[in-house]
Amino acid sequence: IQMTQSPSTLSASVGDTVTITCRASQSISTWLAWYQQKPGQAPKGLIYKASNLESGVPSRFSGSGSGTEFTLTISSLQPDDFATYYCQEYLSYSWTFGQGTKVEIK
Amino acid sequence: QVQLVESGGGVVQPGGSLRLSCAASGFIFSNYGMHWVRQAPGKGPEWVTFIRVDGRNKYYVDSVKGRFTISRDNSRNTVYLQMNSLRIEDSGVYYCVLGVDNWGQGTLVTVSS
Numbered sequence: 001i002q003m004t005q006s007p008s009t010l011s012a013s014v015g016d017t018v019t020i021t022c023r024a025s026q027s028i029s030t031w032l033a034w035y036q037q038k039p040g041q042a043p044k045g046l047i048y049k050a051s052n053l054e055s056g057v058p059s060r061f062s063g064s065g066s067g068t069e070f071t072l073t074i075s076s077l078q079p080d081d082f083a084t085y086y087c088q089e090y091l092s093y094s095w096t097f098g099q100g101t102k103v104e105i106k
Numbered sequence: 107q108v109q110l111v112e113s114g115g116g117v118v119q120p121g122g123s124l125r126l127s128c129a130a131s132g133f134i135f136s137n138y139g140m141h142w143v144r145q146a147p148g149k150g151p152e153w154v155t156f157i158r159v160d161g162r163n164k165y166y167v168d169s170v171k172g173r174f175t176i177s178r179d180n181s182r183n184t185v186y187l188q189m190n191s192l193r194i195e196d197s198g199v200y201y202c203v204l205g206v207d208n209w210g211q212g213t214l215v216t217v218s219s
Binding site for chain 1: 139141143150151152153156158165167201206207209210211212
């Protein structure tokens with residue numbers, strides 16, 4: 001399974017709403033996760049099963065989609081949200097990650 | 107709470123070997139399959155290998171088949187990754203992962219002459 005994530009870079013301001021898209025090369029139902037990663041840290045889970053918020057993750061993060069098209073939306077971007085985001089499919093024991101989206105300060 | 111602590115990374119020459127360990131706590135280790143995921147500098151994560159609960163069924167990404175071996179010791183709550191015939195492109199941070207959202211802090215592997 002191939003995962004195509006876009007855009008690769010996104011420039012935004014605090015308070016903006018941003019959307020990141022992930023496309024799977026075949027249907028993965030809702031077996032999709034979203035991660036946030038900051039330099040020097042392990043990826044941190046934000047969303048699992050396409051639309052479920054991990055415990056402790058702010059409600060400004062939301063996920064949607066099923067099959068092959070998925071989106072991560074961050075409403076009212078906060079300073080702590082500037083980071084790199086990855087999607088990941090986990091339909092089976094072998095996983096595939098998207099190439100990442102770096103959210104930068106405009 | 108779940109804790110995964112990797113160790114064993116370091117600097118090794120091409121063709122060399124390393125053995126990574128991941129000590130798990132905070133959950134019933136013998137009930138869960140375990141993954142290793144790696145991340146090269148400046149790149150996205152890449153799934154490497156998975157081992158099922160009984161240790162018999164193991165799966166690998168094509169690029170490491172025949173060179174890497176995953177194993178586990180349920181009595182020690184530890185999963186291992188034996189890496190042989192290392193290549194420069196194997197360099198990166200190696201993470202032990204449980205499920206979708208329990209990652210260790212990672213251990214750095216550098217393959218360089």
